[in-house]
Amino acid sequence: MAASLAPAAPADLVDALSARIQGIGTSQIGLVADRGRDDPEVVKLWIGEGDLPTPPFIVEAAHRAMLAGHTRYTTSLGLPALRAALGAYHARHWGVEIPPDRFAVTAGGMNAIMQAAQVLLEPGDEIIIPSPAWPNLREAVRIAGGVPVTVPYRRLPDGRFALPLADIEAALTPRTRVIMINSPSNPTGWTMPLAEMTALRDLARDRGLWILSDEVYAHFTYGNRIAPSFLQICTEDDRLIVTNTFSKNWAMTGWRAGWVIYPRGLAPTFAKLGQYSTTSISTFVQHACIAALEEGDGFIRTMVDRCAEARSILVDGLSRLPGVTVAPPDGAFYLMARMGGDEPSLDLALRLLREAKVGVAPGTAFGPEGEGLVRICFAISPALAREAVARLSSVLGRAG
Structure with a gap:
């Protein structure tokens, strides 16, 4: 930045x-x-x-892990205990069962997005990005060789934002490979209802497209509810990748820890990608992340x-x-x-x-x-x- x-x-x-x-x-x-x-x-x-x-309980977990010697290399997908904790977290909040072998731990949400872009895009492939959008999304796509295609949100008279599915569909071309959704959105605050997620899932299935869903702000909704997730309506074989981070929920922006969820069978792909990009994030940070997931609601x-x-x-x-x-x-x-x-x-x-x-x-x-x-x-x-x-x-x- x-x-x-x-x-x-x-x-x-x-x-x-x-x-x-x-x-x-x-x-x-x-x-x-x-x-x-x-x-x-x-x-x-x-x-x-x-x-x-x-929070102190997260800092203390990292300290205990360092004192216990958890300062060495570990698997590029992340500690098995952390991936299991991520599965329990998603089951608790969204009622979905995601096995540990569909998670990869990343160096923050940005690294999760970059890995997804590298996995999905060939040079010249187009990705739909609603805009205004967090600028890192567009730049990650360009670094990976893709072409960001922006679809403007509609600005309503009261200042709110809307994104009709028809506007996304109208932007599709033969070169479109991915539809990117950030819900709740940075910077607009727009939040995609579950019914619209279902309609977009059906469109993606029909056209053979991937959905890349950045769900970083899912807890930050107002009215005693949590934002819906594409994980609630997609199967383990759908062309869906979900990215997330520990940064926002638990005030861990400087810790650089995030995760990506991918379809069944892609663990070897993400293991190799993690190995050749970061090897793994700090082992003691991963122990702190377990504490965040288990004690941080x-x-x-x-x-x-x-x-x-x-x-x-x-x-x-x-x-x-x-x-x-x-x-x-x-x-x-x-x-x-x-x-x-x-x-x-x-x-x-x-x-x-x-x-x-x-x-x-x-x-x-x-x-x-x-x-x-x-x-x-x-x-x-x-x-x-x-x-x-x-x-x-x-x-x-x-x-x-």
Whole structure:
């Protein structure tokens, strides 16, 4: 995510790089963050990260594992005990039975997505990505040689987002190989109902397409429910890959641990891919992940409750400002707010950083469909949410 702060490489060296690597985009989130990351006065809402530390019981599990000597190589698919714990976690929350040999442990959700892209895409293959979308999705596809094809979400008058299945179907071509779904979505908060998942599954089956489902924010829904999973409606032989991470649920962004779920029989493929990409993630981190899965449901509820309160504070406060359109998202922990006027999103984000000391992500960081919007992370304390509203009101309220 970081923008480049080092001197530029000589042109002849850049020209000698892989064309795919030369085409990697620069993160606009990083461009904004680099202006204020070291300023202690800035309320930092630009990054998808909560403000709580990792729970002590997870840290202590890692410490115990290190003291016990769990600091050596292990299987590239992940510890058998961790894959068994992942199976129990999915059975508990979604009522699905996933055997351990359908899980691979990865170096965070990003590595899970990258492995899925490498497994599924040949050069020139197209993958459907609803947009605005987390920019890492598009760049992972490009690095793997694929072609991202964006399908814009429809923006409803109240500020919410919708994604008709007909829009996805209209974007399919003979080169389409994968349909990517991130539900609940970063950055829009759109959450796909189970009935629409079923319809998309049927479309994918009919066309022989893969579904790549990023289900990172499944617990972050509001209204005493959990987001549905494609695992609930697909068989072990369907062309479905699900990616996830420990980062969001258990405040483990820096631990770099995630997982991927694949169809029956693909364990050897993912074992080889893991071996040649990371070998494995740290063994003691995997022991911490077991603790998160087995003991961490209460912490998830705490995180979601805090997010729900901060969400209400931000939506209520910002919706009172002139020219601001914002709706409570169904899921994830981001607001996509339109703040009036014709000011480009990146310029607006930089102005809010400068004038309000609030760091937000420009909507265009998530694709051109995000122009005119900014993304605000609300995985924060209610007190910090109130402070952000007060600061933004002091700048945006002037237009009244």
